[in-house]
Amino acid sequence: MSQEQTVYTKLRSMLLNGEFEPEQRLTEKHICDILEVSRTPVRAALLRLEAQNLVVGQSNRGYTVRGIRVRDVWDANVVRAVLEGSAAGALARQGLSDETRDTLEQSLREYGELAENVELTDRFLTLHSSANWTFHETLVSATGNESLTRSIETLAYMPVQINRTVFASDRAYAVQTVRSGLAEHHGVVAAILSGDATAAEMLMRTHSQKALRGIEAVRDRQKLGPDYLDMPFTQFIGGVGTSVAAA
Structure with missing residues (x-):
């Protein structure tokens, strides 16, 4: 780096x-x-x-x-899910290069190894973050669409952030999220390789919305009311006793 x-x-x-x-x-x-x-x-x-x-x-x-509210993070991830879905759909239409295919397959192998033994350690969270980032970043950059890449780059709130927050205090949630995430990654790649743009886009969009489900998990954990979206983001995640790790 x-x-x-x-x-x-x-x-x-x-x-x-x-x-x-x-x-x-x-x-x-x-x-x-x-x-x-x-x-x-x-x-x-x-x-x-x-x-x-x-x-x-x-x-x-x-x-x-700039002060960041939960609403800012939520809205950014709503847009990110749409853009990443578009990226997956585009790749299904244009096909994958050998290099992109190899990178995605390697990320799936690394992710699969992590899914076999989920741990609540800094090392595990870092490795999970890296494997997840490689998958998402590869799909976007492989489109060759600079406007799409720049648009996603401006959304600073990576999906892994909320998941890492909950992972650190809830192993059951971590295991379920990592394993379902692996299955979703495989589903997206399979749809891309089959050339099914509609399926690839919808599967990727649903997968990218994991960040929204993570926000809801933190909300439910703290039993927050409907005004939680206007809370400062650091106060929101601080309620589960951990910090966000940038990915």
Whole structure:
């Protein structure tokens, strides 16, 4: 992973975990001091995070932290599910390259190994996140549709985030989610390989909506009322005693 990507990932994780206060001012120098890196990767990371609406640029004054509500995460994942469904449908119509097929099959093997022995450990969660990210990212990038790729990139709320939150405190949920996720990945790939664009799109859209079901699981766990969507996201996930890990 490049230094630019590393800085972006770390800073994004800090923002999503609530390590900065809403409306807090961020400067390049402050971030450089925290992460002990030069200004160049920090500047690039802040520009990406501004495009994702996690920070707001202030003319000649750096950036401020945008407060994220549960509703923001929900809405982003609704859109993401539609876009990822479109990507799967497009691949079914245009077919897979040998390289893409090999990458997807490898991600299915890695995911399958994880599904055989689900653990509530940081290592397991990281490996699961990586296998899941590879699958989703490969499907989108393989379309060659730059507009689609950019649109999904602006949605900073990866489906794995909510699932990781619940995984850490509920093994039964983790086992069910990982194993059903594996079956869904296989179903999407099978539909793509058969050239069934309609099935591929609908299966992928349903799979991507796991993030929404994860939000509902956290809501139910905390017995929250209908106004929970307006809660700060970090307060919402904090109620189950864990933090979000950026993927």
